Each structure stands twice: as structure tokens, then as C-alpha cells.
Amino acid sequence: MEIDKLVEMIKQTVPYFWTRGGCTISGGEPLVQAKDLISLFKKLKKENIHTCLDTNWCLWNKNVEELLEYTDMILLDIKHIDNDWHKKITWQENKNVFNFLDYLEKNNKRTRIRYVLVPWYSDQEEYINMLWEKYGKYKCIERLEILPYHTFGEHKWKELWRKYELHWVAAPTEEAVQKAENLFKKHFKEVYVR
Numbered sequence: 001m002e003i004d005k006l007v008e009m010i011k012q013t014v015p016y017f018w019t020r021g022g023c024t025i026s027g028g029e030p031l032v033q034a035k036d037l038i039s040l041f042k043k044l045k046k047e048n049i050h051t052c053l054d055t056n057w058c059l060w061n062k063n064v065e066e067l068l069e070y071t072d073m074i075l076l077d078i079k080h081i082d083n084d085w086h087k088k089i090t091w092q093e094n095k096n097v098f099n100f101l102d103y104l105e106k107n108n109k110r111t112r113i114r115y116v117l118v119p120w121y122s123d124q125e126e127y128i129n130m131l132w133e134k135y136g137k138y139k140c141i142e143r144l145e146i147l148p149y150h151t152f153g154e155h156k157w158k159e160l161w162r163k164y165e166l167h168w169v170a171a172p173t174e175e176a177v178q179k180a181e182n183l184f185k186k187h188f189k190e191v192y193v194r
Contacts, residue, residue: 027054031059034059146181
């Protein structure tokens with residue numbers, strides 16, 4: 001779709017969100033298309049439309065850096081603070097995610113952390129404590145959102161002819177979600193469960 005057409009479509013939604021919303025780009029990973037997003041976000045900023053990226057931040061290049069100039073807020077997905085556990089969940093190291101979080105803090109960029117709570121993978125109390133001990137004082141983080149694991153995307157793995165490694169994992173119980181929420185509330189200003 002042409003960028004100008006997309007901007008016109010987004011402008012038509014402004015009456016619905018007024019000053020309390022804007023345009024959020026998610027994915028997959030939106031940074032794969034950072035070059036095109038620069039053009040989109042520049043045009044949205046001219047229309048005074050709030051811009052947001054929902055990312056796991058696995059890429060960094062000059063296009064990404066320029067895109068950040070036109071980005072009002074980041075929704076940063078954190079799968080795990082421990083690198084070994086992060087690799088079990090994503091097959092990737094987590095250093096880019098946390099280097100980026102350091103960058104956001106240095107540059108005072110509004111950030112919302114989105115923590116995926118997966119039973120047996122990311123619900124360990126010691127690691128939840130480690131996350132808030134290390135990042136709970138970051139001023140850029142305005143809220144932490146707990147995203148309880150679900151299996152809605154399992155069919156996508158089958159369509160890609162890939163084995164779904166978490167087929168045996170159930171959604172976290174209400175008690176497990178409440179426990180994580182209470183742990184995070186000790187040090188993050190705002191904590192929400194999605």
C-alpha cells in the first residue's frame with residue numbers, strides 16, 4: 001500500500017482516538033521495514049498523530065536510528081532477563097533488547113515494557129525480581145504490561161511447517177499472573193495485566 005494512502009486512512013481514525021491514541025506499528029518485527037516507516041512516521045508527525053513502535057528490538061541500523069526521531073513511544077517486548085532462558089524462548093540472545101532499553105533511558109524516550117508471562121519459562125520469581133531490580137528505576141519506563149501466555153498463534157507454526165516447542169505449556173493460572181503482578185508492583189510505577 002502506498003504511504004500516502006495509508007496516512008489518509010489513519011487520519012480518518014483520528015476522531016475515534018482524539019488526543020488519547022495514535023498509530024502503533026507492530027508485526028512480526030516492524031523494524032524490518034524501518035526505511036518505509038520513516039516516511040510514514042514523518043507524515044504522521046506533520047498531522048500531529050502520535051507514533052508508536054511495538055518491537056522486540058532485534059535490529060539496529062541507520063534507518064532504525066532515524067525512525068526513532070519520529071517515534072513518540074516504544075512498546076518493548078521483553079521475553080526474559082536471563083540470556084539462556086531468552087534463547088530457549090526466542091532462539092536469540094537478549095543483549096540487543098537491554099542495550100536498546102539503556103538507549104531509551106539515555107534518550108528519555110517514553111517506553112512501556114511488555115513482559116510475556118510463560119509458565120515454566122518466564123514466571124520464575126528470581127528473574128522477575130532481577131528485572132525490576134535492574135530496570136525498576138528507569139525513568140523512561142512509564143508502565144509495565146504483563147502479557148499472559150496463550151496459544152492463539154500455535155496454528156501459525158503449523159502453517160510454516162515448524163514444530164511448536166511450547167505445545168505442552170498451558171496459559172498461566174490467575175494466581176500465577178497475580179503473583180507476577182504483585183512482584184512487579186513493588187518497583188514499577190504502573191503495572192497492568194493485558
